[in-house]
Amino acid sequence: MSAALSRGLCRALSRHTAPSSLLLGGHHRAGLSPWFAPVMTLKTSAPLRAEPKKKKKVDPRREHMLKERMRKKLKKMEKVAPEFIPLDDLITPTKCLDETRLERSAPRLSFGExxxxxxxxxxxxxxxxxxxxxxxxxxxxxxxxxxxxxxxxxxxxxxxxxxxxxPDPLLFPFTHEGPAYTPPKSKYEAPDGKYNDITKVYTQ
Incomplete structure (x- = not known):
């Protein structure tokens, strides 16, 4: 029974390896074993030569000092109140804050007036x-x-x-000319004009 099973396995392997053995030539047929496939039928993946990145060794004392420095900066920023940017457009001029203007009343008139x-x-x-x-x-x-x-x-x-x-067209003399369509100049630079930039810049 075992002898018959081994013969069947040998025949099956010889059938699978027949095309590859033909490619190798007739002088290699005798040396091929039915239990091993030829080299050409093997498939291998590309060699992976990448090396994982090594973690840089950080000094724990230095890292602790950096954290302490950041914590102190955050504490100092929390103590200082944020400075709001003033809006000049919403500030009422001092000349309009005169109390006499706000409390001014109409003059009293006599009965005859x-x-x-x-x-x-x-x-x-x-x-x-x-x-x-x-x-x-x-x-x-x-x-x-x-x-x-x-x-x-x-x-x-x-x-x-x-x-x-x-209707008489000459009764109301009216002349009107439509907009003239002219192509724009490609190299024309519009003048910005002269002005003094008095924009206030605030930093926080």
Whole structure:
């Protein structure tokens, strides 16, 4: 039984190694063992020659000193209050903080003065109303005269009537030119102008 099993294994291995043995040539067939595969059938990975990085030896005393120095700096920064940047635009000028301006009150008027101002205001309102009514009446009279003139013109000549209804472009002289499209200059440098930079720089 064992002899038959060993013969079957030898046949199977000889079948798998036949193509590779053909590549090696006929004079190597006799030297090949059925238990070992030829060298050409072996696959190997690329050699890995990398070496892990060695950790630098740090002096524990030096590391402790660095930590202590950083801790002292942090303590010193916590003690000092942060300095806020002032906003000049939100600061009220001193000339506007005068108490006399804030507490200034209207002058007291006598009874006769207040009555005179009230009568003067009523007279002014009455005058402006009359002026407005006069303007409205003048516009109405002008429109009525224009309508009557157009009716008389229509009776005389239809062509002149149609020409009178057209808008007159010369009544309001208005000239307008659109934006001129010109290609930009490629090497043109726009001038910045002269100015004094008075920007305040704050450091914390």
């Amino acid at each position: 207040s009555e005179g101002r009230a009568l003067l205001l009523k007279e002014w309102c009455r005058y402006k109303q009359e002026q407005h009514m006069a303007e409205v009446q003048a516009v109405e009279l002008a429109l009525e005269a224009q309508r009557e003139a157009l009716e008389e013109l229509k009776l005389e000549s239809e062509e002149l009537y149609q020409a009178a209804l057209k």
